[in-house]
Amino acid sequence: MNWNLARRAEKMNPSVIREILKVTERPGIISFAGGLPSPKTFPVAEFAEACARVLKDDGPGALQYAASEGYGPLREMVAAQLPWSVDPQQVLITTGSQQGLDLVAKVLIDEGSRVLVETPTYLGALQAFMPMEPKVVGVDSDDEGIVVDDLPRKAGSGADKARFLYLLPNFQNPTGRTMTEARRAALSARAAELGVPIAEDNPYGDLWFDAPPAAPLTARNPDGCVYLGSFSKVLAPGLRLGFIVAPKALHPKLLQAKQAADLHSPGFNQRMVAEVMKDGFLDRHVPTIRALYKSQRDAMLAALSREMKGLDVQWNTPAGGMFLWARLPEGMDAVQLLPHAVERNVAFVPGAAFYAQDGDARTLRLSFVTASVDEINTGVAALAAAIREQLARQTPQRLAA
Structure with a gap:
């Protein structure tokens, strides 16, 4: 049977995040990719x-x-x-x-x-x-x-x-x-x-x-x-x-x-x-979520400051929520970095998919709420190692150019 798709169906694309989440199901992967709330907060x-x-x-x-x-x-x-x-x-x-x-x-x-x-x-x-x-x-x-x-x-x-x-x-x-x-x-x-x-x-x-x-x-x-x-x-x-x-x-x-x-x-x-x-449950419950997420954000900020020294990686300090936005050194591409990070058992979401036009290939999103402090420390260290490896791989190419 030859199915004739509606034109709108041609406009439907798979979620980059959902595809990456399939990778994070592998044992041992530390995921900063999904926008998932921490299950510790579920009442x-x-x-x-x-x-x-x-x-x-x-x-x-x-x-x-x-x-x-x-x-x-x-x-x-x-x-x-x-x-x-x-x-x-x-x-x-x-x-x-x-x-x-x-x-x-x-x-x-x-x-x-x-x-x-x-x-x-x-x-x-x-x-x-x-x-x-x-x-x-x-x-x-x-x-x-x-x-x-x-x-x-x-x-x-x-x-x-x-x-x-x-x-x-x-x-x-x-x-x-x-x-x-x-x-x-x-x-x-x-x-x-x-x-x-x-x-x-x-x-x-x-x-x-x-x-x-x-x-x-x-x-x-x-x-x-x-x-x-x-x-x-x-x-x-x-x-x-x-x-x-x-x-x-x-x-x-x-x-x-x-x-x-x-x-x-x-x-x-x-x-x-x-x-x-x-009975006002949210007034009692939501502050516990805030406290947990703030501690995890602080852990990720500390790990980034420690592990990314000398790498020219930039990031922001969110005042709430679940995400942190980072930018790789000039010449790097987050999509190209991702498989090398996964080899080191850490995952993130490349940022270019979040743009309506002209996505910034150097950007990436890190979620800090589903990883423990130990996992954050290990994962950020692994991400930094992947960045160093990718920079070393690109240096000969730049010299040749």
């Missing part, structure tokens, strides 16, 4: 108790089909925790925040539509957007996020005006950077002036180390933004639950796209999350 006992209570008190309801919008009490909890006035009717529970990106893409993108993203940006968002065949344009970015003065140059006009600007202002994936208060205020004002909506993705915002980030951009212009959140990073990713907070004018179409995709997210999981959260 297994609390979910065991919640599971029993949900089945005892409302088993038939939990196991039945449910409303596409989501479980009412959970939607109310989401609305109540946000730092601006939100009607629970604006909340749509999704099957992970990744589905939220997919719904936004289906509702807002036509073939050829201009979509703006940070430089670099979240690879999963690019995967969600590309089947809709947009024209994805990277906006210049620095250590504080979007460069506001570049937005008018990239926003387009008329039929080619950007449908939305997608960004992660808090502890961004992949760079770990955080947008300052001043940058948020300026960007929000300029986007509103240009009439460019913002899709604000905030899966990591609760994972700050020393001080919480500034208020969401959505809080400044709720009618001009759609806001995406997740329970994966503060509870457990296996639940596959996230949420969208949308302006009332946009919510019905997102709901219709959700109905077509999966009818509803698992009602049983939603009830369990609501049961776990109802």
